[in-house]
Each structure stands twice: as structure tokens, then as C-alpha cells.
Amino acid sequence: MTDATGRTATPVLSLRDLTVEIPTRHGVLRPVDAVSWDVEAGEILGVVGESGAGKSMTGNAVIGLLDPPARIAGGEVLLEGERIDNLPLQKMRRIRGKRIGMVFQDPLTSLNPLLTVGEQLTETITRHLDVSDDAARTRAVRGLDEVGIPAAKDRLGAYPHEFSGGMRQRVVIALALCAEPTLLIADEPTTALDVSVQAQITALLKRLCRERGMAAMLVTHDMGVIAETADRVAVMYAGRLAEIGPVAEIVGSPRHPYTDGLMASTPAASAGQARLRQIPGAMPRLTRMPDGCAFHPRCPRVQDKCRHDPGPVVGKADYRAACWFPIEAGEDAA
Amino acid sequence: MSPSDPLVAIRNLTRVFDVSKPWLNRVIERLPKRRLTAVSDVSFDIPERTTYALVGESGSGKSTIGKMIVGLLRPSKGNVEIEGVDLFAERDPSVIEGIRSDIQMIFQDPFASLNPRWRVRDIITEPVVARGGDTKGLAERLLEQVGLAAEDAGKYPHQFSGGQRQRICVARALASEPRLIVCDEPTSALDVSVQAQVLNLMSDLKDEHGLTYLFISHDLTVVRHMADTIGVLYLGCLVEEAAPEVLFTKPAHPYTAMLIDAAPRLDAFGREVVPPEGEIPDPIDPPPGCAFHPRCPLATDICRRERPPLAPFGAGRVACHHAGEIELKAA
Numbered sequence: 001m002t003d004a005t006g007r008t009a010t011p012v013l014s015l016r017d018l019t020v021e022i023p024t025r026h027g028v029l030r031p032v033d034a035v036s037w038d039v040e041a042g043e044i045l046g047v048v049g050e051s052g053a054g055k056s057m058t059g060n061a062v063i064g065l066l067d068p069p070a071r072i073a074g075g076e077v078l079l080e081g082e083r084i085d086n087l088p089l090q091k092m093r094r095i096r097g098k099r100i101g102m103v104f105q106d107p108l109t110s111l112n113p114l115l116t117v118g119e120q121l122t123e124t125i126t127r128h129l130d131v132s133d134d135a136a137r138t139r140a141v142r143g144l145d146e147v148g149i150p151a152a153k154d155r156l157g158a159y160p161h162e163f164s165g166g167m168r169q170r171v172v173i174a175l176a177l178c179a180e181p182t183l184l185i186a187d188e189p190t191t192a193l194d195v196s197v198q199a200q201i202t203a204l205l206k207r208l209c210r211e212r213g214m215a216a217m218l219v220t221h222d223m224g225v226i227a228e229t230a231d232r233v234a235v236m237y238a239g240r241l242a243e244i245g246p247v248a249e250i251v252g253s254p255r256h257p258y259t260d261g262l263m264a265s266t267p268a269a270s271a272g273q274a275r276l277r278q279i280p281g282a283m284p285r286l287t288r289m290p291d292g293c294a295f296h297p298r299c300p301r302v303q304d305k306c307r308h309d310p311g312p313v314v315g316k317a318d319y320r321a322a323c324w325f326p327i328e329a330g331e332d333a334a
Numbered sequence: 335m336s337p338s339d340p341l342v343a344i345r346n347l348t349r350v351f352d353v354s355k356p357w358l359n360r361v362i363e364r365l366p367k368r369r370l371t372a373v374s375d376v377s378f379d380i381p382e383r384t385t386y387a388l389v390g391e392s393g394s395g396k397s398t399i400g401k402m403i404v405g406l407l408r409p410s411k412g413n414v415e416i417e418g419v420d421l422f423a424e425r426d427p428s429v430i431e432g433i434r435s436d437i438q439m440i441f442q443d444p445f446a447s448l449n450p451r452w453r454v455r456d457i458i459t460e461p462v463v464a465r466g467g468d469t470k471g472l473a474e475r476l477l478e479q480v481g482l483a484a485e486d487a488g489k490y491p492h493q494f495s496g497g498q499r500q501r502i503c504v505a506r507a508l509a510s511e512p513r514l515i516v517c518d519e520p521t522s523a524l525d526v527s528v529q530a531q532v533l534n535l536m537s538d539l540k541d542e543h544g545l546t547y548l549f550i551s552h553d554l555t556v557v558r559h560m561a562d563t564i565g566v567l568y569l570g571c572l573v574e575e576a577a578p579e580v581l582f583t584k585p586a587h588p589y590t591a592m593l594i595d596a597a598p599r600l601d602a603f604g605r606e607v608v609p610p611e612g613e614i615p616d617p618i619d620p621p622p623g624c625a626f627h628p629r630c631p632l633a634t635d636i637c638r639r640e641r642p643p644l645a646p647f648g649a650g651r652v653a654c655h656h657a658g659e660i661e662l663k664a665a
């Protein structure tokens with residue numbers, strides 16, 4: 001099913017009430033709690049939130065790489081309309097690398113130190129695509145070239161440690177994309193890099209998604225990176241989705257008090273002011289989740305309802321916030 | 335020291351590390367000695383009760399300068415004068431001890447810098463105990479000043495979150511009533527909402543205690559918020575120094591402009607960033623002349639031959655043969 005713009009009408013990725021649980025001595029923890037969203041072809045969904053919010057767990061649940069005892073306890077993951085959360089290990093392994101590419105914070109976790117970059121690329125290409133060794137080599141060179149590795153052909157024989165940190169992350173991106181996946185999951189891909197290299201890598205990801213019509217889930221704690229890279233933004237807090245919508249709305253006029261506080265506490269947002277706006281307290285631990293809305297102990301708009309009942313989901317088709325008292329347009333937040 | 339003298343004066347500070355392979359390998363493989371210049375001829379002043387920020391990408395020499403100021407590392411050349419005393423030339427141990435007790439340091443990682451087996455009370459009072467001072471009620475008082483509770487003195491570090499641990503580090507730094515605190519990426523490991531709490535706390539304490547900060551960070555937005563003066567480092571060299579508003583609106587050095595353009599901005603959704611070209615060169619074998627010339631859009635012959643000195647420019651200083659010719663792309 002294809003519409004006039006050439007997009008498939010089915011989202012590339014759909015999460016339906018995805019829930020991850022970890023059984024522990026202190027009871028069952030829920031690092032991901034009923035999270036739902038879609039990512040369309042050619043679209044970058046930025047997933048943002050403070051550390052421990054459940055961003056990585058969500059990404060790992062999608063690619064079937066949860067570390068036991070963490071497990072998907074409810075909901076569904078659909079890739080191009082087809083359920084993948086209940087697939088046998090063997091089938092999931094074929095999907096990873098082929099239909100879903102992955103990039104993590106530390107490029108060395110994705111690279112084998114004992115194999116040359118060329119060997120790793122051609123191995124991945126021949127495993128997933130039906131091409132000859134020669135064609136795979138040609139593709140490998142093209143892949144490195146596309147991610148901006150200078151003299152790509154001469155670098156096939158180089159080992160990962162012979163590249164700088166930024167170049168290594170480029171190699172990982174080439175590796176993630178060489179089998180032409182429809183979905184890319186990038187978890188803090190630029191967090192370990194310097195700003196100038198970060199700008200290079202985010203520009204690269206943006207260009208590749210656009211050119212290939214690939215869907216991407218970009219996980220990061222950096223609001224600035226999200227603002228410049230994502231088309232839509234999902235804000236997570238204590239395992240739950242706080243707010244989701246187009247980047248201009250989430251960054252420009254957030255409605256969830258948590259998003260608003262997060263944005264206001266970045267030093268960039270209060271240029272020229274003597275004090276930064278701060279959110280009191282810290283995100284609750286999973287072992288001590290408050291009743292009601294998880295943000296209520298820190299929320300400047302809290303009322304009695306919030307303490308007992310998690311907020312309702314308000315919004316329209318492409319915008320949702322989970323809050324009893326969302327900020328209205330033009331209203332002063334705190 | 336007259337009242338107008340800076341609290342900290344750094345002159346021609348240089349630090350070279352020997353990064354050669356072990357001696358035996360070198361002999362067998364016939365390798366030459368390898369030296370890395372982490373800090374190269376850096377001079378600046380920090381007036382009392384101000385915040386001087388050092389900003390630069392990783393490996394630019396920020397931490398090495400911080401460590402030389404607090405005395406954890408010896409300079410290879412140049413000197414560090416604090417309260418008018420050259421710490422590495424002074425012979426009188428009691429003078430050195432007196433100055434050392436005026437300097438404290440806060441590090442990036444609040445997890446690694448607190449001894450997990452000590453109670454918070456002992457961690458905080460340690461710098462005072464070491465000097466035989468009076469610590470009665472000290473930890474409790476400091477904990478309240480940094481926004482924690484007096485009862486927290488009896489707890490262990492693992493009972494606190496990252497932001498709370500950094501508050502404990504701040505309390506410990508304050509215990510000996512220092513005049514200068516060197517903060518090396520103090521909030522880089524914290525989430526933004528918690529970072530805001532710690533930065534506000536540091537600003538408040540500075541006013542209350544009349545503190546002077548050397549504030550080291552790779553984060554331009556944090557530095558802009560905190561600093562009275564910013565020094566920009568590239569490959570161990572101080573390339574520009576200016577007040578925040580001047581630096582961010584009219585950077586005079588092409589590297590400063592590149593950094594500002596590359597930093598992600600909240601108000602710029604959908605902005606098409608033209609990312610900077612190239613990467614930081616190998617510090618063991620830096621380019622001749624101006625170290626930035628291979629990546630510089632303004633580079634000419636002289637840049638490839640001669641290292642530009644840090645010279646006055648407007649109200650600040652800049653080390654560039656083409657100072658002021660650059661413009662911000664994003665402005």
C-alpha cells in the first residue's frame with residue numbers, strides 16, 4: 001500500500017503499549033510502562049529523557065536484545081505491520097542487521113577488534129543480501145564512502161583501532177546501513193563525541209534517513225541534538241511516555257510540565273539570566289515509584305488528582321501528552 | 335600582593351608528557367622518544383571573586399591546566415602564581431601549605447571521587463582533619479548549605495543520587511574555606527535538570543563565600559552561563575579569551591566560531607547545520623605554525639609557518655593571523 005508521496009501507509013515501527021518488566025527481590029520493576037508510538041518511513045523520532053527514563057530499554061526491546069531477567073511483559077512491537085516481539089530467536093537474529101540497523105554510544109561494542117573493517121562489512125552484506133563476494137566488496141567501499149570515510153577503498157584493510165573515535169562511529173553507521181534496513185535504532189550515537197564531530201555525525205544521520213527513506217529512532221539525553229535532528233520527539237519519564245509530537249511543538253511550546261522544566265533547565269534556554277530554572281528533586285527510582293503521575297512529586301502544577309491517578313492522555317492525532325493539567329498555549333508554565 | 339593583583343596568574347605554562355613506548359621496546363624497535371605537548375605556553379589571570387572558564391574539545395589540555403594549578407602536576411615550563419606566590423619555586427613549606435589550603439578541586443565523576451566506605455561526615459571533614467582543624471558540627475552545617483540535610487552526615491555515598499553526590503563533593507570542597515575552587519567538568523555526568531540545581535548552587539556559594547572559580551567544561555552553553563571570562567583551548571594552546579557575550583556574538587578566532595556553529599541549539603529545530611570539516615590532529619605531531627590551519631577557512635601561508643601569539647583584540651585576546659575576519663554562519 002503506497003500513497004501519493006511514495007510512502008507506505010503502514011508505519012515502519014509501531015509500539016503498542018509496550019511494557020518491559022524486571023522481576024527482582026524487591027518486586028517487579030517496570031522500566032518501560034505501556035509506551036505507544038509510530039515511526040514513519042523517512043522520519044526521525046527523537047526519544048529524550050534523563051538517565052534511567054527507559055530510553056535504552058525501549059530500544060533494546062524493539063531489537064529483541066533485552067538482558068535477562070528483563071523481558072517484554074505486555075504490548076506489541078510491529079515492524080512494517082508485522083509483529084516481531086514474539087518471534088523465535090533465530091528469526092529475530094535475521095531481522096537485526098537486515099531490516100533493523102543499530103548504532104550505540106560506544107562504537108567499539110559494535111565492531112570486532114580482530115577483523116578489518118572491510119571483512120566486517122562484506123561479512124554483514126553477504127549474510128543478509130544475496131550478492132557475490134565481489135559485489136559485496138564494491139558495496140562495502142560505497143558504504144564507507146557514503147558515511148564520509150576518506151579514501152574508502154584503501155581503508156578496507158584497516159582495523160577498528162586505526163580509526164579515530166568519530167571515524168569509528170562512521171564505520172559503525174556504514175555497518176548498520178549496509179544491508180539497507182528500513183529502521184535504524186541509534187542509542188546516544190554522539191554522546192561520546194566532541195561537538196564538532198557530533199555535528200558531523202548528526203548531519204550524516206539526517207541525510208541518510210532522508211535519502212533512503214529510512215525510519216529512525218534516535219535515543220539521546222541531549223535536547224539540543226533532538227531539536228536539530230528529529231522530526232518528532234517522544235519525552236520519557238520514569239518508564240512512561242510524558243509527551244510526543246512534532247519537534248517544533250515539543251521544543252517550542254511543550255505542554256507537559258516535565259518537558260517544560262527539562263527545556264527551561266538547559267543553560268541555553270536562560271541565556272543572560274543569573275539563575276537557571278531548576279526542577280526540584282530527582283526522577284524516582286523504579287523501586288520507589290510514586291502513585292498517580294510519576295512526575296507529581298516534582299511538578300509545579302500538581303493537584304490532588306495527580307497524586308492518585310496517572311494523567312489522562314490528551315491531544316490530537318500526532319500530538320499526545322499524559323497530564324491532568326497540561327500547559328495551554330500562551331500560558332506561563334510554572 | 336596588592337588588591338588589584340589577580341588571585342591566580344599563569345605565565346607561559348607548558349606541560350610535555352613522555353608518551354614513548356617502554357624503554358626495551360624502543361631499543362628493540364629502534365623507535366625515537368615521543369613527546370606530547372598537552373599544554374603549550376598558556377598565560378592568563380583570574381581576578382579574585384570571578385569565574386574563569388576554560389573550554390575546548392577533549393584532549394585540548396583543560397584538565398592538565400587544572401591539575402597544575404592545584405599542584406597535582408608539575409609544569410614542564412612556566413609558572414603558576416597564586417596570591418603572588420610561585421607555587422613551584424617557593425621554598426618555604428609553611429607558605430606553600432598556607433596557599434594549598436586555599437585551593438580545592440571538584441571533579442566530573444561524583445561516583446569515583448567519594449570513598450564508598452567512608453561516612454559522608456568523614457568525607458566532608460577530611461581536608462580539615464588533615465590540617466588538624468576543628469570539625470565539630472562542620473559537616474552538618476555544610477550539608478545544609480549545599481541543600482542536603484544534617485542527618486545525611488551519617489550516611490554512605492551509595493545512598494545518594496548523582497546530583498546529591500556532587501553536592502557532597504561541593505560541601506567537601508568548601509570545608510577548608512578555600513578562596514579558589516578548580517571545577518573540572520563538575521556537571522558533565524549529571525542530567526540537565528540536576529545540572530541546573532548544581533550550577534545554581536555553585537553560583538550562590540560563590541556570592542556567599544566570595545569564591546573564585548576556574549571552571550573547566552566542554553559544554554559551551556554551561557560555560558556561557560557561568561563565566562565572567564572564557565578561555566578557548568585548541569591542542570594545548572589558548573587561542574582566544576573574551577567575555578561570554580563578546581565571545582558568543584563576535585568570536586574573533588575561526589576555531590571559536592566553528593565550535594559555536596557546531597554546538598546544537600535548542601532554538602534551531604530543523605536548522606541545516608553545515609558541519610565543520612576535519613578532526614583534531616594528532617597532538618604528538620601537531621601541524622606547524624597555527625595548529626588550527628589545516629581546518630581553517632582563512633588559512634594563508636603565514637599560518638602554515640608561524641604560530642600566532644595571543645595578542646590583545648577588542649576587549650579580549652586572540653591568537654590568529656587573521657583575527658576578526660571570521661563571521662558566524664548561524665548568526
Ligand SMILES: Nc1ncnc2c1ncn2[C@@H]1O[C@H](COP(=O)(O)OP(=O)(O)O)[C@@H](O)[C@H]1O
Nearest residue numbers: 022029031050051052053054055056057058286
Ligand atoms: N538488571 C536490572 N535490574 C534492575 N533495574 C534495571 C536493570 N537494568 C536496568 N534497570 C533500570 O531500568 C531503568 C531504565 O534504564 P535505561 O533504559 O537504561 O534508561 P535510559 O537509557 O533512559 O538512561 C533504569 O532505572 C535502570 O536502573
Ligand SMILES: Nc1ncnc2c1ncn2[C@@H]1O[C@H](COP(=O)(O)OP(=O)(O)O)[C@@H](O)[C@H]1O
Nearest residue numbers: 351353372391392393394395396397398399617
Ligand atoms: N598522564 C598523561 N600522560 C600522557 N598524556 C597525557 C597525560 N594526561 C593527559 N595527556 C594528554 O594530554 C592531552 C591533554 O589532555 P587533558 O588535559 O586531559 O585534556 P582535556 O581535559 O581538555 O580533555 C591529551 O592529548 C591527553 O591524551
Ligand SMILES: [Mg+2]
Nearest residue numbers: 055056057188
Ligand atoms: Mg540509555
Ligand SMILES: [Mg+2]
Nearest residue numbers: 396397398518
Ligand atoms: Mg578533561
